[in-house]
Amino acid sequence: MKPANSLDGELSRRLAALREQGLYRELRRVDSPQSARIQIGGRTLLNFGSNDYLGLANEPALKEAAVKAIERFGTGAGASRLVCGSMAPHHELDEALAAFKCSEAALSFSTGYATALGTICALLEKNDVILIDKRVHASIVDAARLSGAKLRVFAHNDPNDLEDILKWAGARTPKSQVLIVTESVFSMDGDQAPMRALVDLKDKYGAWLMVDEAHAAGLFGKNRRGLAEEAGVSDRIEIQMGTLGKAVGSAGGYICGSRVLIDFLVNRARSFIFSTAPPPAAAAAAVAGLRFIESKAGADRCRSMWRLVSECTSGLGLQTTNSPSAILPILIGDESRAVNTSALLRAQGLFVPAIRYPAVARGRARLRLTVTAGHSPADISTLTGALHDLGIGF
Numbered sequence: 592m593k594p595a596n597s598l599d600g601e602l603s604r605r606l607a608a609l610r611e612q613g614l615y616r617e618l619r620r621v622d623s624p625q626s627a628r629i630q631i632g633g634r635t636l637l638n639f640g641s642n643d644y645l646g647l648a649n650e651p652a653l654k655e656a657a658v659k660a661i662e663r664f665g666t667g668a669g670a671s672r673l674v675c676g677s678m679a680p681h682h683e684l685d686e687a688l689a690a691f692k693c694s695e696a697a698l699s700f701s702t703g704y705a706t707a708l709g710t711i712c713a714l715l716e717k718n719d720v721i722l723i724d725k726r727v728h729a730s731i732v733d734a735a736r737l738s739g740a741k742l743r744v745f746a747h748n749d750p751n752d753l754e755d756i757l758k759w760a761g762a763r764t765p766k767s768q769v770l771i772v773t774e775s776v777f778s779m780d781g782d783q784a785p786m787r788a789l790v791d792l793k794d795k796y797g798a799w800l801m802v803d804e805a806h807a808a809g810l811f812g813k814n815r816r817g818l819a820e821e822a823g824v825s826d827r828i829e830i831q832m833g834t835l836g837k838a839v840g841s842a843g844g845y846i847c848g849s850r851v852l853i854d855f856l857v858n859r860a861r862s863f864i865f866s867t868a869p870p871p872a873a874a875a876a877a878v879a880g881l882r883f884i885e886s887k888a889g890a891d892r893c894r895s896m897w898r899l900v901s902e903c904t905s906g907l908g909l910q911t912t913n914s915p916s917a918i919l920p921i922l923i924g925d926e927s928r929a930v931n932t933s934a935l936l937r938a939q940g941l942f943v944p945a946i947r948y949p950a951v952a953r954g955r956a957r958l959r960l961t962v963t964a965g966h967s968p969a970d971i972s973t974l975t976g977a978l979h980d981l982g983i984g985f
């Protein structure tokens with residue numbers, strides 16, 4: 592008989608504990624491209640779970656760009672960008688990002704997660720202070736911890752609390768650099784950071800500001816550059832972060848900012864330096880995604896997404912707020928109940944993911960539904976009808 596493996600035994604116990612708390616997770620295999628409909632387990636489901644807000648993940652122009660890049664550059668980059676992996680599509684992407692965001696320079700990373708980790712850890716030293724919003728993405732929390740800087744969390748979207756902490760940081764001796772990091776549109780709540788108040792505060796206290804526009808770039812502002820553009824504060828944010836796997840329809844992350852910032856990251860961001868460059872096809876698809884967003888077709892696509900968002904919010908009886916978002920969280924609370932509700936919807940052909948700890952706080956489980964430009968008005972009424980029938984609303 593094989594002796595009991597102590598690793599597997601211990602891990603089985605830990606998994607059982609997760610199950611008990613409604614926190615167990617498993618992968619679901621998708622047999623179709625990302626779109627408003629996805630195929631899971633032989634069934635076609637209406638998809639309200641993806642961040643493919645503009646429907647670009649399966650857009651012909653992006654696929655064509657990726658195929659062309661593969662034909663010309665092959666599939667792998669072969670090395671990190673600082674060795675010999677810095678291929679033409681990566682340079683085109685960095686230039687396209689800077690042009691899109693109207694910044695002096697830009698640098699793309701293989702993922703958004705790697706972007707946050709590499710950038711924050713490069714910028715901060717042990718004596719510095721990092722202030723993060725209570726609800727920022729795990730990549731920023733992990734980066735803050737890994738940086739070794741003094742970490743303080745300010746109450747969600749609360750400039751008064753942030754100011755109190757800035758005063759505390761300013762009184763520290765010896766003086767240290769302070770970095771404030773937040774998201775512009777929050778990934779699990781869909782609400783917006785008070786952008787003007789944040790830039791005013793960071794100026795007043797001489798802090799640096801980093802804003803993650805993962806869920807806003809491509810969707811907000813006259814040129815769809817993000818919430819910073821809409822708030823008119825783009826040129827006052829030192830470190831503008833975003834991702835390429837959501838509205839842009841490809842994969843990766845980026846930082847836009849000054850030439851000096853980008854040169855510094857090339858020299859010091861470890862997740863950039865010690866990692867093989869992304870496949871050239873991913874960079875080429877991202878360039879095509881940015882071009883699409885900048886085009887008239889991109890403007891139209893974005894408008895139709897917002898039309899569907901307002902149909903969905905009014906269909907659910909949500910009061911129109913002054914901070915709309917394609918992310919519509921329906922708070923359930925209990926973890927197991929959220930999972931069960933998601934399963935009920937799935938049985939009716941609707942994929943609406945249950946989001947639980949640690950993505951959100953314990954006891955704050957929710958259905959997180961996202962509206963994309965690929966949905967039809969009929970899809971939205973199917974969803975709102977099903978939610979009504981289950982007695983779920985805002």
Ligand SMILES: *Cc1c(COP(=O)(O)O)cnc(C)c1O
Binds near residue numbers: 702774805836844
């Ligand atoms: C998705 C996300 C990231 C991570 O980006 P990936 O490219 O998926 O690694 C970072 N920040 C926020 C706010 C996100 O939602």
